[in-house]
Amino acid sequence: MIKRLLLPLVTVFAFSGAAHAQTQDASTPDGLVKAVVGDVMSTVKADKDMQAGNINKITSLVEQKILPNANFQRTTQIAMGRNWSKATPEQQKVIIDEFKTLLIRTYAGAIAQIRDQTVQFRPYRGAPDDTDATIRTQVINKGEPMQLDYRLEKTPQGWKVYDINVLGAWLTEAYKGSFNTIVGQQGIDGVIKTLQDRNRQLANAKS
Structure with a gap:
């Protein structure tokens, strides 16, 4: 279940290339999204090792260019x-860490598939004093459009992505149902075990 929810997220995020990303103002929510995804696209397209699935390089790319711009908590x-x-503070920390690890490991396979996908950004008309923003885009993959929207919040460290809408479904809402079921059956420790087991499976598959 968790992999099924994550894979569309990371795939379309990796595919969302933006032309002229270097000229974007990352101090605005739309500028940040354009800059980050454009940077990821250009880096992967220039690196044959990443396109071949080099896990170490891809993981480093995610940690350097994507994680700093996301609020996983x-x-x-x-x-x-x-x-x-x-959840206790200790359990909350473990869940956040395992979630982040799962995202990175799932992301690796998606990044290796980056080729010629493009994205269309819809106009953003937010106010300067906004603290929450939704950036709406449409990813074109082999001629087929796919809805992809980003929710961001303004923090003291700048704008951070905290949710993504893939084909009309917000990631956090999809996870909420899965987590509710697990907690109801196995408690908070069940969520931790589910995440840890999935991360272990991915690690073993790529070793």
Whole structure:
């Protein structure tokens, strides 16, 4: 379930190339999204090792260019919903860390597939004093359009992505149902075990 939810997210995020990304103002939410995805696209297209699936290089790329621009604590908290308050601070930290690890490992396969995908950004008309923003885009993959929207929040460290809408479904909402089911059956430790087991499976598959 978790892999099924994550793979579309990371695939379309990796595919969302932006032309002229270097000229974007990353201090605005739309500028940040354009800059990050454009940087990822140009880096992978210039690196044959990444296109061949070099896990070490891809992991380094994700950690350097994507993770600093995402708020995984906010994402995890929303996805956990009412169950977040049931977890101890120690459990919350483990869940966030395992979620992040799962994203990185799942991302590796998606990044290796980057070729000629493009993205169309819809006009963003946010106000300068906004603290929450939604950037709407459409990814074109082999001529087929796919809806991909980003939710960002303004933090003291700048704008951070905390949710993504793929084909009309917000990632955090999809996770919420999965996490609710697991907590109801196995408790908070069940969520941790599910994430850890999946990460172990991915690590073994790529070793």
